[in-house]
Amino acid sequence: MSISDSGQQSGWKDYPAEIWDERKPIDWLDDWPFWEWCAASYAHQTPVLELACGNGRITRQLALAGYTVAAVDINPHFLSRAVEHLRELPNDVRARAEFYLQDMVELELGQQFGLALMADWAFPALLTQPDQLNFLRRLADHLISGGYFAFDTIFPTVRQLGLTPCKSDNGLEWVGTERTFDPIRQIETRLSADQVMRYRHTSLSEITLLTEMTGFEIVECFGGTDKRPLRGVPGDDLTLVLRKKTHD
Numbered sequence: 001m002s003i004s005d006s007g008q009q010s011g012w013k014d015y016p017a018e019i020w021d022e023r024k025p026i027d028w029l030d031d032w033p034f035w036e037w038c039a040a041s042y043a044h045q046t047p048v049l050e051l052a053c054g055n056g057r058i059t060r061q062l063a064l065a066g067y068t069v070a071a072v073d074i075n076p077h078f079l080s081r082a083v084e085h086l087r088e089l090p091n092d093v094r095a096r097a098e099f100y101l102q103d104m105v106e107l108e109l110g111q112q113f114g115l116a117l118m119a120d121w122a123f124p125a126l127l128t129q130p131d132q133l134n135f136l137r138r139l140a141d142h143l144i145s146g147g148y149f150a151f152d153t154i155f156p157t158v159r160q161l162g163l164t165p166c167k168s169d170n171g172l173e174w175v176g177t178e179r180t181f182d183p184i185r186q187i188e189t190r191l192s193a194d195q196v197m198r199y200r201h202t203s204l205s206e207i208t209l210l211t212e213m214t215g216f217e218i219v220e221c222f223g224g225t226d227k228r229p230l231r232g233v234p235g236d237d238l239t240l241v242l243r244k245k246t247h248d
């Protein structure tokens, strides 16, 4: 598997599956109504591309709802869990989900979709603008003209509340936590399950520019998967639907 700098450094590739299963259990479905709404509104009964599927909690729901899903993740242990989580389902439901071990920056499925979705803050795993651009370009190749991409991600200024200078004089920190923030690279670092995890904070204006550079437009912008209006207040994240522009 070809792996980008982000794939190497985000910490996700080797994250232990049993710990992720505890953090985001397969039956944690608070955000499912949003992804269900996306599928019903944008997939038009065509196969769905699920990026960064983790332990397959949304893949499973999509398959149960009758959608055919191509689900991609960079972590082989997560994908094994995802397959296990589908095992108890009827054969016809299970057959609707295919899993692919790939880095989404290097996505190569040889197929186009009407809808791609990426649940639960996987976008911050793209740690540099070149990787974000490569990802969106690869994704555009995998979407039909007029196809959609729905995702949710960090709203930086909300996330950055409470930052103070590190005692070491090196970057910023959230005192009392093990999280630090490098304001130059826009990268938050934390330790989780003995892994150094890195998340890039990307502003709405940066995302808007990235989408324009890669042939997308923003068609929906919410403050969370509960579809609240985005106000940039605590509790908000960036929940966006992009559309691949059609050629005139």
Ligand SMILES: C[S@@+](CC[C@H](N)C(=O)[O-])C[C@H]1O[C@@H](n2cnc3c(N)ncnc32)[C@H](O)[C@@H]1O
Residues within 6 Å of the ligand: 006, 007, 010, 012, 013, 024, 051, 052, 053, 054, 055, 056, 057, 058, 072, 073, 074, 075, 078, 102, 103, 104, 105, 118, 119, 120, 121, 122, 125, 126
């Ligand atoms: C916060 S978890 C979200 C998992 C899942 N979407 C969910 O909603 O439960 C982020 C996921 O992104 C995956 N990921 C991170 N970087 C990736 C990359 N470059 N390519 C593919 N998957 C990636 C991780 O392995 C992890 O499963």
